[in-house]
Amino acid sequence: MALSFLIPKRITHNLINIPGWRSKRKIVVFESDDWGSVRMASKEALNYFLKLGYPVDKDPYNYFDALESNDDLELLLDVLSSVKDKNGNGAIFTANCLVANPDFERIKSDNFQNYYYEPFTKTLERYPNHNRVFRLYQEGIAKNFLKPQFHGREHLNVPLWMASLQEGRKSVLEAFKFGMFSVHAEPDPVYFNEYTDALAFHTKEQYDLLPDILADGLNVFRNIWGFNSESFMAPCYIWSSALEATLSKGGVRYLQGMINQFQPIQGIPFRYKLKYHYLGQHNNFGQRYLIRNVFFEPSHTPDLDNVGESLKRIGIAFAWGKPAIISSHRLNYVGSLDPANRNNGLKLLRQLLTGIISKWPDVEFMSSDQLGDLISRSKTRN
Template sequence: MSTFSLMFQKIKSNYVNFRGWSTKRKILVIESDDWGSIRMPSKRIYEELLSKNIPVDKNYFAKNDCLESNTDLELLFEVLFSNKDKNGQPAVITANAVVANPDFEKITASNRKEYHYELIMDTYKSYPNHDRVFELWKNEGIKQNMLYPQFHGREHLNIESWMKVINSDSPVENFAFQNKVLLGIDIPGEKPYGFNYMAAFEYFNKEQQVRIEKITSDGLQLFEKIFGFKSKSFIASCGIQGTHIDSVLAANGVEFNQNGHQFRPDGKGGVKADQKFWGDTNELGQTYWRRNVTFEPSRAPLEDWVSKCMKEIELAFRWGKPAVINSHRVNYSSGIFVENRDNTLRLLDTLLKAVLQKWPEVEFMNSSELGEIISKK
């Protein structure tokens, strides 16, 4: 990395941390997006796409991201439970989750003219070694506050954009649909779509805004039915959302937004960055904060993530901010490459132990708990 790049990164890190609400407490939160969502169903399908010269090996989500399995959760819980803070609280991951995925059979039956979804419990049942995921999540992850769900969207999918794609003349997307893959990457030799169909809350006109509001409301109600409580915090898939859904979120119990660095759709295919800082609120009183630490071993397996994170955590604490770690579900998935998950868990255990040794007063919290503290100010 060049001297200029290092300087820019240092300025950026300080900028994220110095503004807004602060605390003397050493709080650590891990926020992890995409739980419950499908992406690449198996290593066999991954290799078939590679054989068609589709560069799924060049995109770390396409290469590693898949539905979390029984074993993925069991091994993750072992690491989290073995690292407890001064209050006896195990390390906890806020699992920003979707509650549904496309129902490919019903969509096929409609000749791809109608969209249908299935709940995540049904998706789990359709995958091998996934039959106990939901039971593990509720009976261990939630009860022991180790994998605490919050709302990420009904699906990790922009319905209208995706329906256009699966009805296009793209042979790759047709293969993906037939094999229950959500690619979400540019395809060599094909014209870019001009939109990201993984961005569930992006819109291009007023009519689509209204449909997104209905989907959001439906998703939040399903979240409460599935998990047994309302989601108090939220982060939009791909970080893209308009302010029009804020009232829908509030009406369904969402008080906090995890993403202070948002991208607002302009309704014409573009987005504009909207910067909010620690403790900022919108007109509805919903509170924002920032992610200020990055832990993504799946993105760069050879990088020294422990040292990098320790420096970012130290900077956050120096400014009186919680350390909010960004760490997507892809890092904890083993369905394509087992070593992807195993490498992450080894590094996570090392990181948590290093944190506990350096800051024995640290407190592990989920995002809802963090929001409660910040909003009291």
């Protein structure tokens, strides 16, 4: 039985690397999602929900993930600077960030009738041990260890969340008390994604809000970081292709994701049409798709040999002439809720980086937009 399980999995790991752009260069890209967004507010909030009987300890995003702190970024930058590629560059994280969070006080003052948001830099001011986060980001950018890119305005489905607040759903109101929009509340969830699927919709009215949210978010991104985001990673891998026009107009040239895009089906809640993509494929706006082919998520898979499995998949990518595009979410590297989670994630990341350099001394670290530029300049067209 074990063999029959492994064969299809290994075949899949090869198949996703066959079509699309190729290069003899050994390129590694780390794409890390969720930076800037609130999740579990504090250890106090976590214990409160456990006492209510919410199984937040069963969902790693609720149990480990929180707004990045001073310590989180300092320690991450230390690990990224610990190796050098063939060009003398350290490892770089494409930090796919959310640039805003709900303004919980204003929403409450308005009796949940209207939605308001604040830039994530304002959110940082209310969290302890977060007063140097933005400065550390700037240091990481200057030293080429971090490259913020657009993950959305919020990691939040605004219309569905506001509707649940107005309906008085208990789990949503409980989370709201702590400045949170998401909490794992089975057996009474509204839906699987806990309001994090920011670009999902069920009705035309919900969809019609999304272009303005994206355009506004890209402007906020530009105001915070001082440059345009050339790539975009849709929250939960869910977006309608119709939104790519708005992204293109806002300067987005590259669309991060997996081989499958989940497109909402209007009129059928929580159902999606799969759309297949391959590396370097372009759409009608000339935007190119970047496809993740390695997954390094130790907080999700603590029983897996995460370093060994990632090195295998990097080797498969290189064997097919593909860059290794590694998905590795923020929750692996934050420790406000559990320092052991961060320590383990960083220890394994250091081992992975050391393993990459040792196994492939000619490796090159790039950010997503740098890889996209390379593909766009290439004579190989797809």
